[in-house]
Amino acid sequence: MSKTSPGIAEPAPPPVRAIGINHVALEVGDLDEALAFYGRFLAFELRARGEMQAEIDLGDQFIAFRKGRRQGADEGRHFGLVVEDRDAVRRALEAAGVEILPGRFLDFLDPWGNRIEIIGYGNIQFSKADHVLRGMGLEHLEKTEKAIVELAAKGMQPACPAARESCDERARGTALGRGTAAGGPEGGRQ
Incomplete structure (x- = not known):
């Protein structure tokens, strides 16, 4: 039961703080191809696998590859993937023939147009426990x-x-x- 008078709106509850990201879902065309592509430069364990989604483990977080990408390639939209050795990922991407996008960051598009920025763990505020x-x-x-x-x-x-x-x-x-x-x-x- 409301304690406010009729016609007077109740105050909105205060905002809740966001504290992290549990996972990022990337739409891809084929799950096996996505796992093979990302496996060229990332060592990972498969967390889960179904008909429409596969998940790779990032410790207490994960990336979900979801089958069914239909839109064009990302331009500004991206996510930063934190790695232990950024330079090693650059070398692996180059060896795999993956085009590094122009600019000051280590960005690339996967075969489905997802834009990924590779970031070294030591240089950023993000921290794992x-x-x-x-x-x-x-x-x-x-x-x-x-x-x-x-x-x-x-x-x-x-x-x-x-x-x-x-x-x-x-x-x-x-x-x-x-x-x-x-x-x-x-x-x-x-």
Whole structure:
């Protein structure tokens, strides 16, 4: 029962914060071809497979390949796929004859027109929890100082198990100009 007077609208509930992406669904023409194409440059485990959809595991997230793409190639619409070694993916794409799109990022179109941007894990704010990295066999991955500074500005700096100094100290040193922030030629998104 409403506590407001007749004719007076109830206040809208407050917005809820988005906290991440569980999966991305890409429409493809053929599931077997999609798995073979992405398997040329990504090591993955198949999470699930059905007649219309196949899912590859990204630890606590996944990519769903959905059969039935009908639209043309993506132009600006894309998603950033985070990898452990961006340069290795570039070499694998080039070896497979996949055209790298012009621009400052590592973007390409898959055979169905899905635009993918490849991004190195260390250079961005996105972080996997330590237990997820460990479960994926990627506990050796670390963030660049630039990424740590960006995370620290939000109160989200990661632990730095490989370094003697804390990430707090590394972030403060870089912010004060004592360290080097590794941004690279891609403006930090490598």
